[in-house]
Amino acid sequence: MKICVLVKEVPDAAVQKRIDPSTMRLDRSGEKNLNPFDTHALEAAMQIKEGGAIPVEEVVAVTMGPDSAVRALHKAVALGADRSVQLTDDALAGSDVCATGYSLAKVLESESPDLVLLGQQSDDGECYTIGAVVADHLQMPSLTQVIKIDVTDGKLRCERQAEYGYDTVEIELPAVISVGDAINEPRYPSLKAIMGAKKKPLDNKGAGDVGIDAGQVGEAGSKTKVLALNPPPAKEAGEIIEDEDTNETVEKIVAWLDERKLI
Amino acid sequence: MAGILVYALHDDEGNFNKNSLGAISEAAKLAGQIGGEATALVVGDVADDAAAGLGKYGAAKVYRAKNVPEGLAQPIVDAMAKVIGDNGISYALFGGGLLGFEIGAGLTARLGAGVTMEVTAVKVQDGKLVAERPILQDSEIADVGYVSEPGIIIGRLNAFDINETGGTAAVEDVEVELSPWSTKATMVQRGEQRGADVNIEDADILVGGGRGLGAAEGFKLAEELAESMGGAVAATRAVVDAGWYPYAAQIGQTGKTVAPKLYLAAGISGAIQHKVGMQNSENILAINKDPNAPIFEFSDLGVVGDLHKIVPKLTEAIKAKKGG
Numbered sequence: 135m136k137i138c139v140l141v142k143e144v145p146d147a148a149v150q151k152r153i154d155p156s157t158m159r160l161d162r163s164g165e166k167n168l169n170p171f172d173t174h175a176l177e178a179a180m181q182i183k184e185g186g187a188i189p190v191e192e193v194v195a196v197t198m199g200p201d202s203a204v205r206a207l208h209k210a211v212a213l214g215a216d217r218s219v220q221l222t223d224d225a226l227a228g229s230d231v232c233a234t235g236y237s238l239a240k241v242l243e244s245e246s247p248d249l250v251l252l253g254q255q256s257d258d259g260e261c262y263t264i265g266a267v268v269a270d271h272l273q274m275p276s277l278t279q280v281i282k283i284d285v286t287d288g289k290l291r292c293e294r295q296a297e298y299g300y301d302t303v304e305i306e307l308p309a310v311i312s313v314g315d316a317i318n319e320p321r322y323p324s325l326k327a328i329m330g331a332k333k334k335p336l337d338n339k340g341a342g343d344v345g346i347d348a349g350q351v352g353e354a355g356s357k358t359k360v361l362a363l364n365p366p367p368a369k370e371a372g373e374i375i376e377d378e379d380t381n382e383t384v385e386k387i388v389a390w391l392d393e394r395k396l397i
Numbered sequence: 398m399a400g401i402l403v404y405a406l407h408d409d410e411g412n413f414n415k416n417s418l419g420a421i422s423e424a425a426k427l428a429g430q431i432g433g434e435a436t437a438l439v440v441g442d443v444a445d446d447a448a449a450g451l452g453k454y455g456a457a458k459v460y461r462a463k464n465v466p467e468g469l470a471q472p473i474v475d476a477m478a479k480v481i482g483d484n485g486i487s488y489a490l491f492g493g494g495l496l497g498f499e500i501g502a503g504l505t506a507r508l509g510a511g512v513t514m515e516v517t518a519v520k521v522q523d524g525k526l527v528a529e530r531p532i533l534q535d536s537e538i539a540d541v542g543y544v545s546e547p548g549i550i551i552g553r554l555n556a557f558d559i560n561e562t563g564g565t566a567a568v569e570d571v572e573v574e575l576s577p578w579s580t581k582a583t584m585v586q587r588g589e590q591r592g593a594d595v596n597i598e599d600a601d602i603l604v605g606g607g608r609g610l611g612a613a614e615g616f617k618l619a620e621e622l623a624e625s626m627g628g629a630v631a632a633t634r635a636v637v638d639a640g641w642y643p644y645a646a647q648i649g650q651t652g653k654t655v656a657p658k659l660y661l662a663a664g665i666s667g668a669i670q671h672k673v674g675m676q677n678s679e680n681i682l683a684i685n686k687d688p689n690a691p692i693f694e695f696s697d698l699g700v701v702g703d704l705h706k707i708v709p710k711l712t713e714a715i716k717a718k719k720g721g
Contacts, residue, residue, distance in 0.1 A: 148689075151533050152533070153532070153533070153537060153539075158539075160533075230511060230512075231502075231505060231511075231512050231514075232505045232506070232509065232510065232511055232512060235502075235505065235506055236506070239506075261514060261515075262498050262502075262514065263498055263499075263501065263502035263505070263512065263514055263551075264502070265502070266470060266498070266499045266500075266502030266503045266506075267502045267503070267505050267506045267512075268506075269471075269503070269506075269578075270471070270474065270502075270503045270505075270506035270507050271506045273576070273577070273578045274578055274581075275471060275578050275579070275581035275582040276470075276471065276499075276503075276582070277469075277582060278495070278498070278499055279495060281638050291585070294495075295495075295634065295637075295638065295644070295651045296468070296494075296495050296496060296587075296588070296651060297406065297408075297414060297494050297495060297496060297588075297651060298408050298409075298587065298588030299587075299588035299589050299590050299591070299644060300586075300588070300589040300590075300591055300644070301468065301584060301586065301587050301588065301589070302584075302585040302586040302589070303469065303582055303583065303584055303585060304582070304583045304585050305581065305582045305583075306581040306582075309581070309582075314638060315635065316634075316635060316638030316639050350509070356511070356544070357509065357510055357511030357512075357543060357544050357545055357548075358511035358512065358513060358541050358542065358543055358544065358548075359541070359542050359543075359544055360539045360540065360541055361522075361527060361540040361541065361542045362539075362540040363537050363538070363539055363540075364537070364538045364540065365537065365538070366531060366535055366536070366537070366538050369695065372681075372693065372695075372696045372697045372698055372699055373697070373698050373699070374693065374698075374699045374700075374701065375698070375699070375700045375701070375702075376688075376701045376702070377700060377701060377702025377703070377706070377707060380702070380706050380707055380710055381710065383700060383702060383707060384707065384710045384711050384714045385714070387682070387698070387700065387707075387711055387714075388711070388714050388715065388718060390682070390698050391659070391682075391715075392718070394659075394680055396602065396626070396658060396659045396680065397626055397715055397718060397719065
């Protein structure tokens with residue numbers, strides 16, 4: 135089978151993120167990295183491939199994003215993907231969740247995957263929804279925030295936490311599964327894999343190449359609009375203690391607790 | 398009709414989820430302002446009086462799809478899409494929770510509708526709903542409007558308060574044709590409890606443990622500290638999923654919501670999913686070695702340091718103080 139893993143380039147965790155007030159979009163300048171949640175999806179793909187319960191012909195990393203996003207694909211390939219696909223087009227800029235999900239579904243459709251894996255959220259958008267949007271467009275069953283996948287008899291047996299405890303769900307392929315970070319510990323890429331990543335095939339596709347209707351994407355095709363940005367209600371900043379001398383730190387904590395009659 | 402449809406989730410015993418009830422109350426308030434009704438959708442074998450009872454929270458009508466199973470999103474997307482289409486409903490509103498995210502996202506694709514998630518409040522501007530969504534670790538709040546109807550609003554956990562206004566809802570059964578792909582996922586087991594049963598909701602003092610504890614054995618530190626103060630131990634989803642601590646002790650998005658007098662967070666970064674379950678605690682004390690951990694932004698006392706050094710000494714100091 136063929137596994138497609140959706141990946142995303144996000145601002146590095148250490149970068150102070152801000153919204154560009156002229157576009158109302160996230161300012162994506164500065165250091166960027168592969169979305170950390172996506173490394174769990176790649177690892178899950180590799181474990182299915184290596185597990186042998188079902189033959190996996192290839193693992194393809196797929197992204198939508200500007201030219202710079204190629205680095206996220208290189209990382210994905212270094213982590214084990216056989217090749218990658220980048221959907222990039224000026225027409226896609228400013229797409230909301232509805233338009234992004236549609237665009238990703240179109241590029242995935244061109245690959246006809248048997249399984250689509252993705253991370254449960256992106257580090258920048260704090261959004262847990264893309265997997266379910268993509269699945270409905272592809273008319274595939276789906277489950278999000280999955281923490282265990284077993285392949286048996288050509289089906290997936292997945293576990294995840296929902297409102298009332300752990301659910302076990304059996305899913306037929308093809309399917310779209312988003313994984314939680316508890317599913318595995320992603321491997322580190324070998325130096326050889328990092329060096330070889332740029333040599334693996336990378337397809338560049340525009341919106342027209344995968345049959346995206348230009349009227350449904352980008353800022354103009356989006357169904358939501360950010361009308362304003364406001365600061366959150368002010369909250370008094372808490373006190374911070376840097377632990378230099380632990381005995382002293384503990385004394386301060388005990389005094390703080392005592393003042394509030396908590397001990 | 399400019400109505401608002403709420404999905405009302407229930408457990409296997411038929412109890413409705415309190416976030417769903419809050420969403421119904423919120424929908425009733427908003428529907429009054431935009432000139433429409435709040436309605437709810439229930440799926441599965443929900444009794445007449447239970448369905449009609451949602452009127453107490455503000456639902457004018459309850460649509461019941463008996464042939465649609467509860468617990469997995471896609472069949473419910475089929476049901477919501479049908480009810481929204483047949484009745485010209487303008488907005489779908491979900492309380493917090495995993496299933497609401499999945500159903501709302503599926504509806505976005507199905508109806509080509511705009512969606513906003515993690516919404517903490519909804520207001521009316523020019524007769525339309527505008528969702529308030531905190532972004533960038535809650536450092537800003539975006540007002541999100543909808544270019545077209547229907548619009549989909551997915552609330553954050555505990556965003557909407559339950560308001561009992563009384564009343565009985567009319568119940569209308571709907572026959573829903575399931576999409577072929579909606580029947581390809583099957584629930585094998587729902588709501589399995591893992592690990593010991595512990596009660597964290599009644600504790601005045603809670604010590605929350607996160608990944609910073611390092612391993613399952615690290616919880617011993619949290620337990621000893623909690624014991625010294627007469628409190629209980631809670632945990633983040635990450636460590637529960639990793640098997641370090643029982644599910645019953647989990648706080649946050651898919652766990653419990655607590656508001657103790659003291660919440661002492663040990664090795665917890667303070668991700669939004671955890672924050673929504675404990676931010677109403679009276680006093681929040683956080684110990685974390687990462688000075689940039691988001692938890693310091695909403696704690697009353699933040700201690701930047703190695704909890705493995707600090708917690709054992711703190712436990713001893715509290716014991717000594719209590720003993721003396």
